[in-house]
Amino acid sequence: MNTVRRDFLKGIAAVPFLGYFAFAFKENINKEISAKSKNLYETLKIRQLDAPGAKLLPPTGNDGNRLRIGLVGNGWRGEQLLKSLGYVHPEFIKQNTVDGKFTKRLQDFLDQEDLNIEFAGVCDTFDVRVQRGVEISTGGLGPGGKTNTSAPAKVFPSYREMVDSDEIDAILIATPDHTHTQIAIAAAKAGKHVYLEKPMTHSIEEAVELKKVIKSTGVVFQLGHENRQQMSFKIARELYQKGVLGDVSIVQTFTNRNTVFGAWIRDDAFDHKLGNRDNIDWKEFLAGAPWHEFDRKRYFSWQRYSDYGTSVTGNDFSHRYDCVNQILELGIPETVVALGGQHYYKTHGDMPDVLSAVFHYPKRKLTMTYDCSLKNSIYRQSKILGSEASMDVDRAIMLYKDGNSERYADIQANPSDPMYYYEPNTGIDAISSATSQAYIKGGYGPTYIDGKVIDATLLHLKEWIDAIRGHGKTSCNIDVGFEEAVTFNLANLAYVNKKPVIWDSVNEKAIVG
Numbered sequence: 001m002n003t004v005r006r007d008f009l010k011g012i013a014a015v016p017f018l019g020y021f022a023f024a025f026k027e028n029i030n031k032e033i034s035a036k037s038k039n040l041y042e043t044l045k046i047r048q049l050d051a052p053g054a055k056l057l058p059p060t061g062n063d064g065n066r067l068r069i070g071l072v073g074n075g076w077r078g079e080q081l082l083k084s085l086g087y088v089h090p091e092f093i094k095q096n097t098v099d100g101k102f103t104k105r106l107q108d109f110l111d112q113e114d115l116n117i118e119f120a121g122v123c124d125t126f127d128v129r130v131q132r133g134v135e136i137s138t139g140g141l142g143p144g145g146k147t148n149t150s151a152p153a154k155v156f157p158s159y160r161e162m163v164d165s166d167e168i169d170a171i172l173i174a175t176p177d178h179t180h181t182q183i184a185i186a187a188a189k190a191g192k193h194v195y196l197e198k199p200m201t202h203s204i205e206e207a208v209e210l211k212k213v214i215k216s217t218g219v220v221f222q223l224g225h226e227n228r229q230q231m232s233f234k235i236a237r238e239l240y241q242k243g244v245l246g247d248v249s250i251v252q253t254f255t256n257r258n259t260v261f262g263a264w265i266r267d268d269a270f271d272h273k274l275g276n277r278d279n280i281d282w283k284e285f286l287a288g289a290p291w292h293e294f295d296r297k298r299y300f301s302w303q304r305y306s307d308y309g310t311s312v313t314g315n316d317f318s319h320r321y322d323c324v325n326q327i328l329e330l331g332i333p334e335t336v337v338a339l340g341g342q343h344y345y346k347t348h349g350d351m352p353d354v355l356s357a358v359f360h361y362p363k364r365k366l367t368m369t370y371d372c373s374l375k376n377s378i379y380r381q382s383k384i385l386g387s388e389a390s391m392d393v394d395r396a397i398m399l400y401k402d403g404n405s406e407r408y409a410d411i412q413a414n415p416s417d418p419m420y421y422y423e424p425n426t427g428i429d430a431i432s433s434a435t436s437q438a439y440i441k442g443g444y445g446p447t448y449i450d451g452k453v454i455d456a457t458l459l460h461l462k463e464w465i466d467a468i469r470g471h472g473k474t475s476c477n478i479d480v481g482f483e484e485a486v487t488f489n490l491a492n493l494a495y496v497n498k499k500p501v502i503w504d505s506v507n508e509k510a511i512v513g
Contacts, residue, residue, distance in 0.1 A: 072124075075270075352372075
């Protein structure tokens with residue numbers, strides 16, 4: 001056994017490790033890194049751990065309760081959700097069938113669990129996406145290789161008619177941020193279960209209102225932070241809870257991008273060039289936002305406009321925060337400050353492209369920082385700094401002893417070298433772009449559980465659907481979503497007002513200055 005690992009295990013022998021972490025150390029410490037792999041871990045001669053022995057919840061789709069699901073917003077993310085539910089466009093099947101044989105990508109889709117749902121309805125403010133939704137609903141092959149025989153998804157003029165329909169049991173909401181609350185509230189009041197893409201709400205006031213409605217109606221709610229299913233964050237949570245890190249004083253999170261697409265300027269991407277006044281319902285898109293004449297930039301690059309989007313904090317920090325929050329259970333900070341500006345991408349909206357924010361938790365004796373640059377693409381893991389050890393965490397974990405640690409004083413390891421790491425074998429290779437690599441590294445792709453590589457979005461949707469059927473609970477419920485929505489919106493308020501913002505937890509409101 002590697003000397004560093006042996007010393008580390010000895011150093012924590014008195015700590016009662018359970019669950020994921022215990023299984024990892026007791027059962028999986030002997031798998032060596034592949035000889036073909038040229039990476040930091042091989043260089044350091046540290047053995048790689050397999051994923052822990054967690055088990056999937058048995059399939060609930062065979063209960064006979066076929067859920068009829070409606071999708072509001074069939075854009076890029078909407079189609080990803082449908083794929084995880086077992087529905088893909090016919091062109092996906094055609095592109096991934098070569099000489100009569102299925103590619104691995106298609107075979108992986110066919111091998112995924114059949115959740116026994118019906119894609120029953122679709123609505124979107126862009127006609128092109130509505131038509132694609134109908135085509136997806138009758139796309140042919142699905143999980144298990146069976147042919148989809150469902151009727152085409154019903155086209156609804158808007159979400160209002162969808163939530164009022166007796167033909168829909170639950171809805172997926174994958175629309176611009178400023179419409180999340182109104183759609184989710186209407187659905188909940190109509191008794192429809194809600195899967196809401198992140199971020200949860202456009203403002204703190206909306207978060208307060210949505211929380212009240214979800215709790216009063218009792219519908220099953222899941223916020224779309226699929227990182228809740230990543231095994232690395234479950235292991236990191238247990239490491240923290242068992243005291244491996246010691247006293248945590250600083251948490252660091254980051255966003256780094258350096259492309260126009262990465263800066264959410266997307267009016268000429270995907271099918272966006274097809275959009276015009278005739279096939280876009282502009283009034284429905286605006287919803288309650290201030291009136292503005294039709295503008296393709298605003299419609300397709302809506303994330304960059306504060307009228308519709310939630311800035312870099314809602315777009316990306318909300319992910320980073322939720323990952324850290326599930327490890328440390330930080331909740332809502334007491335005070336937030338933020339500085340930055342829109343210095344580079346000035347053709348679209350008012351989103352800052354450089355931003356730094358500090359979130360203070362005096363009762364926890366720590367601060368969390370967020371640093372964003374849309375003009376640099378270096379990838380940085382989130383960092384949790386403790387008195388005994390520090391942890392870099394995303395889809396993988398690297399644990400470093402502190403140079404002045406008393407607990408790990410006997411471990412013969414340089415503080416710059418990891419004394420423990422976990423990285424799942426997800427079978428992913430040939431990732432071409434930096435954006436794709438960051439997406440996978442950040443934990444947004446597959447995870448490794450129960451000996452299988454499984455898409456995290458599928459697991460997150462499965463958890464929601466299982467809960468609707470009475471099996472288990474959702475991990476990203478309305479209380480968790482409320483913490484996320486308040487935290488990133490506090491940062492936005494601090495940035496806009498250029499003043500500290502304090503959270504009044506008693507009255508559930510922000511106090512500027």
